[in-house]
Amino acid sequence: MIIGICGKSGSGKSTLSKAIIDKYPNQAIHVEIDKVGHYVLGLPQVQEQLVNTFGKNIIDNDKINRKRLGDIVFNSYQKMDKLTDITWKYMQIEIDNIVDNNKEKIIILDWLLLPKSKYLHMCDYKILIDIPYEVRLKRAMERDNITEEDFILREKATIEYQSDDFDYIIKSENIEKVRKMVNIL
Numbered sequence: 001m002i003i004g005i006c007g008k009s010g011s012g013k014s015t016l017s018k019a020i021i022d023k024y025p026n027q028a029i030h031v032e033i034d035k036v037g038h039y040v041l042g043l044p045q046v047q048e049q050l051v052n053t054f055g056k057n058i059i060d061n062d063k064i065n066r067k068r069l070g071d072i073v074f075n076s077y078q079k080m081d082k083l084t085d086i087t088w089k090y091m092q093i094e095i096d097n098i099v100d101n102n103k104e105k106i107i108i109l110d111w112l113l114l115p116k117s118k119y120l121h122m123c124d125y126k127i128l129i130d131i132p133y134e135v136r137l138k139r140a141m142e143r144d145n146i147t148e149e150d151f152i153l154r155e156k157a158t159i160e161y162q163s164d165d166f167d168y169i170i171k172s173e174n175i176e177k178v179r180k181m182v183n184i185l
Contacts, residue, residue, distance in 0.1 A: 002099070002107045002122050006114045006166070007129030008158045009151070010136030010143070013110045016129065016170070020108055029102055033095065033111035033119075040090040041066065049086045054079070074153045095119065112158060115165055128166040 003020065005013045017030045040046050041064040050064060058069045073079045099107055099122075114120045140151050163169055 001124045002109060002119075003125045003127065004114050004120055004123035005108060005110045005127045005129065006112065006120075006161060007131070008112060008136055009154050010138075010140035011129040011131050012139075012170075013112075013129060016127065017108045017110050020106065024106055028106035028108060029098070030108045030110060031095065031098055033091070033109060033114070036091050036094045036098075037087055038066065039094065040087050041069075043090060046087060046090055050083070053082055053086065070153070074157050080157060092118075115161060116159065120165065125168070126166045127168045127170065128161055128163070129170045130161070131171065 005016055007013050014030075014032070017032075021028050021030055041050070047059070047064055050058060050069070054069065054072055058064055058072070060068070069083070073083045095109075109119050109123065111117075111119075114123075120126060137148065137151050140146060140154070141148065144150075146154075
């Protein structure tokens, strides 16, 4: 089974994913697609393409500085598209390997941009967590130790969701209601 969990930054995707993992220990895996993206930034071929596209100033200690790269791409849809064009094929390879190697498990795909990928259509259950901006802002600032300006920049990279794409929509920031959702699965 594949469960897709979407929502904007600070919505509770990881919290819901953890609740599912807790209910099905050793039977479920949580794939944070953002972390797959962070992993591929370390691949030499990806780093080379990113430097050629965005400049050497994104490198710090022989690694991509995600903050510097984010400052560039979160301000421009065109630059974000360039980043995606470079990284996505490598991310798909990693995600496909995870899915192929865990067919006997519950696979939770957790990603803000899941609807823009082929993976949403592979999901047996599609869940959107849609909670208020102010709640998400507070959570993200505390969790990620970022400023409100950083959060606003992050919000620029989000998408608008189509409710018809999802089987379930969670509109509550109440963690107990989120946990009850797990009992449906």
